[in-house]
Amino acid sequence: MMTSGDRVARVRLSSVRLPLDAPVSDAKVLTGRQRPMTEIAFLFAEIVSEQGHEGMGFAYSKRAGGPGQYAHAKEIANDLVGEDPNDIARLWDKLCWAGASVGRSGLAVQAIAALDLALWDMKARRAALPLAKLLGAHRDSVRCYNTSGGFLHTPVEQALENATAALERGIGGVKIKVGQPDTRADLARVRAVREHLGDHVPLMVDANQQWDRPTAARMGRALEEHGLVWIEEPLDAYDHAGHAALAAALDTPIATGEMLTSVAEHAELIRARGADVLQPDAPRIGGITPFLRLAALAGHERLQLAPHFAMEVHLHLAAAYPLEPWVEHFEWLEPLFEERMEIRDGRMLVPERPGLGLTLSERAAGWTAERFETP
Structure with a gap:
């Protein structure tokens, strides 16, 4: 060789x-x-x-x-x-x-x-070369949305302040967590955030797999009025048939995939048509090598892509995906590295530094x- x-x-x-x-x-x-x-x-x-x-x-x-x-x-x-x-x-x-x-x-x-x-x-x-350029970039920046400000331990008033701060930082969209035992509390939370943001700001919700099929169907219908970019993990991560039924029944796209831990598991989800938006996580499925195999499958099916967590890696991979993707903003990992991701006008910019562009702090x-x- x-x-x-x-x-x-x-x-x-x-x-x-x-x-x-x-x-x-x-x-x-x-x-x-x-x-x-x-x-x-x-x-x-x-x-x-x-x-x-x-x-x-x-x-x-x-x-x-x-x-x-x-x-x-x-x-x-x-x-x-x-x-x-x-x-x-x-x-x-x-x-x-x-x-x-x-x-x-x-x-x-x-x-x-x-x-x-x-x-x-x-x-x-x-x-x-930056990793995105080595792979073959389709763009120099990727749409980004913030998740870390909308967890359920955060009171609604603080979540609204966090959403405003994210937008002022240049982040393009906001995702909040739902899936509380009281679905009325979820609906009130989403309504408050949508009214605060207005209709023009991209808004997503994430139930973290905590609804059963009837609840997901009812909540999906109730949430349609808010014009969500997607409803994330409404059902158990391996309920591909349930996700497919929701995707077929609702106008709001269904997003899932972050908890799957191999290309084979994602292939089953794709085969079942269980996601409008695929959310693979490169570290969870084995790295960049399997992620590229999965991205080829997703691209063939014309699926939207929104990789989960680890924006420092996924920014490069999303930039190399043919269809316009999203990348998830979390500031949690920032203390680990000397560098920071640059965000402007709702998009995260691919760094010009070689490789991943990261140095351990x-x-x-x-x-x-x-x-x-x-x-």
């Missing part, structure tokens, strides 16, 4: 715990299925080649699973040493088969995601619980 002449020299892994400013609650907390979120666990991978090229990537877990991702990555990281770092698709398959006995989705591929992102970051840095080092380096 022809090689570039370069080889992976070593891999460094870090387990990082990012504390949140305040406990965060969505509908899963209000229905008693989860506890409020107080931190996010990150798995960082830094890869260095024999020729001195470097790349950095990460995966993450909310509430549980972070130590498992880190442990799995430690087991497979040495399989990259000595390999040509440019052969990313082949290396993804190699890492996947190394841990295939525990599956080819979920935690097993999420550990691979950090390594895969690092390899793509290195490849784009080596080419002196000194604060991230302070939140590091464990480190590992290949021999």
